[in-house]
Amino acid sequence: MIKITFIGYGNVAQQLLQAFLHNPAIKIQQIFVRDTAKAKVLDATIELISDWSQLTPADIFIIAVSDDAITEVSANIQLKNQLVVHTSGSVALDQISNHNRRGVFYPLQTFTKGKEIDFAAIPICIESEFSADLEILQKISKIISDKTFIINSQQRKALHVAAVFVNNFVNYLYQIGSEICQENQVPFSILEALIAETASKIKTLSPLESQTGPAKRKDHQTIDSHIDFLNADSTKQSIYKLLTQSIQENGKEL
Amino acid sequence: MIKITFIGYGNVAQQLLQAFLHNPAIKIQQIFVRDTAKAKVLDATIELISDWSQLTPADIFIIAVSDDAITEVSANIQLKNQLVVHTSGSVALDQISNHNRRGVFYPLQTFTKGKEIDFAAIPICIESEFSADLEILQKISKIISDKTFIINSQQRKALHVAAVFVNNFVNYLYQIGSEICQENQVPFSILEALIAETASKIKTLSPLESQTGPAKRKDHQTIDSHIDFLNADSTKQSIYKLLTQSIQENGKEL
Numbered sequence: 014m015i016k017i018t019f020i021g022y023g024n025v026a027q028q029l030l031q032a033f034l035h036n037p038a039i040k041i042q043q044i045f046v047r048d049t050a051k052a053k054v055l056d057a058t059i060e061l062i063s064d065w066s067q068l069t070p071a072d073i074f075i076i077a078v079s080d081d082a083i084t085e086v087s088a089n090i091q092l093k094n095q096l097v098v099h100t101s102g103s104v105a106l107d108q109i110s111n112h113n114r115r116g117v118f119y120p121l122q123t124f125t126k127g128k129e130i131d132f133a134a135i136p137i138c139i140e141s142e143f144s145a146d147l148e149i150l151q152k153i154s155k156i157i158s159d160k161t162f163i164i165n166s167q168q169r170k171a172l173h174v175a176a177v178f179v180n181n182f183v184n185y186l187y188q189i190g191s192e193i194c195q196e197n198q199v200p201f202s203i204l205e206a207l208i209a210e211t212a213s214k215i216k217t218l219s220p221l222e223s224q225t226g227p228a229k230r231k232d233h234q235t236i237d238s239h240i241d242f243l244n245a246d247s248t249k250q251s252i253y254k255l256l257t258q259s260i261q262e263n264g265k266e267l
Numbered sequence: 268m269i270k271i272t273f274i275g276y277g278n279v280a281q282q283l284l285q286a287f288l289h290n291p292a293i294k295i296q297q298i299f300v301r302d303t304a305k306a307k308v309l310d311a312t313i314e315l316i317s318d319w320s321q322l323t324p325a326d327i328f329i330i331a332v333s334d335d336a337i338t339e340v341s342a343n344i345q346l347k348n349q350l351v352v353h354t355s356g357s358v359a360l361d362q363i364s365n366h367n368r369r370g371v372f373y374p375l376q377t378f379t380k381g382k383e384i385d386f387a388a389i390p391i392c393i394e395s396e397f398s399a400d401l402e403i404l405q406k407i408s409k410i411i412s413d414k415t416f417i418i419n420s421q422q423r424k425a426l427h428v429a430a431v432f433v434n435n436f437v438n439y440l441y442q443i444g445s446e447i448c449q450e451n452q453v454p455f456s457i458l459e460a461l462i463a464e465t466a467s468k469i470k471t472l473s474p475l476e477s478q479t480g481p482a483k484r485k486d487h488q489t490i491d492s493h494i495d496f497l498n499a500d501s502t503k504q505s506i507y508k509l510l511t512q513s514i515q516e517n518g519k520e521l
Contacts, residue, residue, distance in 0.1 A: 123464060171451035171453055172458075175447040175448050175455075177480055178444045181483065186436050186440070188475055189429075201429075203375060203414075203426060204430060207375055210376060211434045212466035215459075220439070224435070224438055226434065228439075232335075235334060253431070256506065263439075
């Protein structure tokens with residue numbers, strides 16, 4: 014039985030708890046929250062605490078709080094020789110207070126409130142200070158996910174930057190597409206199949222091979238007419254210009 | 268029996284031909300190609316021609332050539348009172364020579380050589396000069412696709428610009444993500460689940476509701492560390508800055 018205690022109970026912690034909850038190899042020992050009255054936990058047998066002195070030893074402490082609170086929160090754990098991990102893509106392992114054994118347990122996924130996640134397909138990136146701890150992290154990762162990767166802090170940072178491009182920025186381009194449709198009384202749902210195909214394509218072709226469109230084929234007539242179309246919206250126009258130029262320059266290097 | 272003749276035989280024409288080929292309601296009458304010796308057609312009974320004077324009347328002529336050749340190619344059709352359509356997202360109906368009845372048959376999808384397309388899920392945007400022709404276009408559209416939309420030239424242009432954002436530009440962001448992974452010895456496949464989830468999310472949530480990440484939550488510490496991480500690549504850094512700034516300004520308007 015691996016005893017897990019959560020520090021913090023936001024989106025990530027809730028989704029992880031849900032995934033671990035009914036597994037016989039896992040015991041959720043405690044959840045540390047700021048205000049025990051406000052937290053809604055699915056299982057009444059889990060002990061909710063809000064006083065650092067109430068923490069009892071566990072096999073893993075999972076800190077799931079905002080990035081800039083990780084250092085401070087980890088320093089508040091008054092126990093010694095515990096495995097303390099955070100769940101962040103962008104915070105280095107050494108940001109965790111060094112009075113315990115440190116590690117990272119980073120599920121690479123976008124967590125949206127209210128939308129349940131199927132962890133099986135989500136890669137978990139793990140890292141630890143000591144190799145024995147890596148085994149514990151591997152064990153709990155394999156319980157919830159089919160994909161465990163051992164990734165160091167520098168690689169995790171690269172991965173996080175890449176994830177911002179393929180998730181946050183891609184979603185923002187969806188939003189731009191949706192606004193253009195709305196402004197012209199065209200249902201955004203027409204673009205659904207295209208969006209799905211674009212995402213699915215890269216499983217079999219590299220993005221470089223998949224690239225199509227006016228920028229790629231240097232179709233200046235179409236590019237100019239699109240830039241003209243976006244005249245009333247300088248933000249969209251700047252994004253169009255920068256990405257088009259960048260795709261064209263990219264082509265040159267090949 | 269609806270008789271279809273293709274003018275041009277690139278990616279789009281080949282995929283459309285494939286979709287129409289074995290339908291009993293359709294007869295592929297002729298395919299006009301520049302060089303009949305070079306064209307490989309799946310069905311030997313289809314007549315290949317490369318001389319404009321050999322064109323015989325049909326119910327629809329589908330011009331599937333590059334955008335800037337549409338006007339010239341349509342003027343070469345020496346027959347009269349024929350329905351002539353193009354397949355382009357960005358060319359207005361009136362760019363087709365006016366000595367025939369004009370229309371548009373635009374399958375909104377990304378066509379990649381060698382990757383077969385399932386037309387059933389692909390929206391077809393149709394437009395015609397005369398309402399009787401709209402019926403013919405609806406008929407052939409419904410044979411291959413579950414989704415037919417009547418869209419005018421201005422709306423089609425908006426849709427095409429939106430498609431550039433959600434397909435061409437999104438794919439380019441995938442490429443940036445893939446390059447960042449490669450440079451840091453991280454397998455790009457780690458990001459596959461995230462990419463799939465990002466695309467699938469917008470079927471149930473609007474892109475605005477789906478937005479997460481450091482730009483959205485104005486996490487300046489992470490943003491600065493990412494910009495710093497991209498220091499060696501000014502193109503990626505400019506794109507990161509512009510999209511981050513734009514997401515943040517977008518948040519302000521709400």
